[in-house]
Amino acid sequence: AQKVTQAQTEISVVEKEDVTLDCVYETRDTTYYLFWYKQPPSGELVFLIRRNSFDEQNEISGRYSWNFQKSTSSFNFTITASQVVDSAVYFCAQDAGNMLTFGGGTRLMVKP
Amino acid sequence: NAGVTQTPKFQVLKTGQSMTLQCAQDMNHEYMSWYRQDPGMGLRLIHYSVGAGITDQGEVPNGYNVSRSTTEDFPLRLLSAAPSQTSVYFCASRASGHYYEQYFGPGTRLTVT
Numbered sequence A: 001a002q003k004v005t006q007a008q009t010e011i012s013v014v015e016k017e018d019v020t021l022d023c024v025y026e027t028r029d030t031t032y033y034l035f036w037y038k039q040p041p042s043g044e045l046v047f048l049i050r051r052n053s054f055d056e057q058n059e060i061s062g063r064y065s066w067n068f069q070k071s072t073s074s075f076n077f078t079i080t081a082s083q084v085v086d087s088a089v090y091f092c093a094q095d096a097g098n099m100l101t102f103g104g105g106t107r108l109m110v111k112p
Numbered sequence B: 001n002a003g004v005t006q007t008p009k010f011q012v013l014k015t016g017q018s019m020t021l022q023c024a025q026d027m028n029h030e031y032m033s034w035y036r037q038d039p040g041m042g043l044r045l046i047h048y049s050v051g052a053g054i055t056d057q058g059e060v061p062n063g064y065n066v067s068r069s070t071t072e073d074f075p076l077r078l079l080s081a082a083p084s085q086t087s088v089y090f091c092a093s094r095a096s097g098h099y100y101e102q103y104f105g106p107g108t109r110l111t112v113t
Helices: none
Strands: A003-005 A009-013 A018-023 A024-026 A033-039 A046-052 A060-061 A064-069 A076-081 A088-095 A100-102 A106-111 B003-005 B010-011 B019-025 B031-037 B041-049 B052-055 B064-066 B076-078 B085-096 B108-112
Touching: A003 A088, A003 A100, A009 A018, A018 A106, A024 A076, A033 A106, A046 A060, A046 A064, A076 A088, A100 B041, B003 B085, B010 B019, B019 B031, B019 B085, B041 B064, B076 B085
Parallel strands: A009 A106, B010 B108
Antiparallel strands: A003 A024, A018 A076, A033 A046, A033 A088, A060 A064, A064 A076, A088 A100, A088 A106, B003 B019, B019 B076, B031 B041, B031 B085, B041 B052, B064 B076, B085 B108
16 A cells, blocks of 8 residues: 655744755555646746656756655755745645555745 | 536535535546545545546545536535535546646535534
8 A cells, every 4th residue: 555654744944044844655556657836826836857667867957856766765845035925725646556645745945 | 717616615514415426627628636624644535537427446545426517517426414524525637638637626624423
C-alpha cells in the first residue's frame, strides 16, 4: 500500500524567507510517479510538478525547486524568497497503479 | 476548453437523502476520479474510472456509487447521505498513463445535517 506523509501541518514564514516543505512516501512499486499540487485560498487544485521514479534529477522553476531522493524516499519542495502569494496548502501525492495517494498537506502562511 | 466542471458548487442535504454530484470534462481524458477532502486528511480517492464502462473502488468507496456511460461524464451518487459524508468533493481527469497530472474541477461543498 502507498502512503505519503507530510509531517509539517503548518508553516509560517516572513516574506523573502526560504522555506522547505517535506514529503516522505512509502511504496513497494519500482515504478511510480510523484506530484506536488498547490491549493490557494480560493480552493482549486493547481498542478506544480511531477517526477517518475527513474528520474532523480532535481528541478528548478523560478523560485521553486524540488529535491527527489530515492534513498530516503523523499520529494521535498523549496520556495526561495517566499512571497505572500505563495500562501496556500501544498499537497504531495504519489501515483502507482491508477490510484493517486495524497499526503495530508502543509499549510504555508507567508506574512508581509 | 472548460476543463473539468462540477455541479453543484454547494449542497445541503438531510440525513437519508440521496443526490448525484455531476462531473464532466471536455479534454477527451480516459481516466476520471472522485476525491473527498477533509481537514487534515488531504484528498482521499473514492472511485475512479479508466474508460467508459469501467469503474473501480478507491480508498473510501462506501456510501457512494459511480457509473461511466460516456468518456465525458462521471457522476457520483450518494445513496443515503450521512453526516460523515460532509466534505468537499473534487472530480479529476487525466490522459491515459500514470505520468500525466490530474486536472481537478472546482469542487462541491456538501453538508449533511
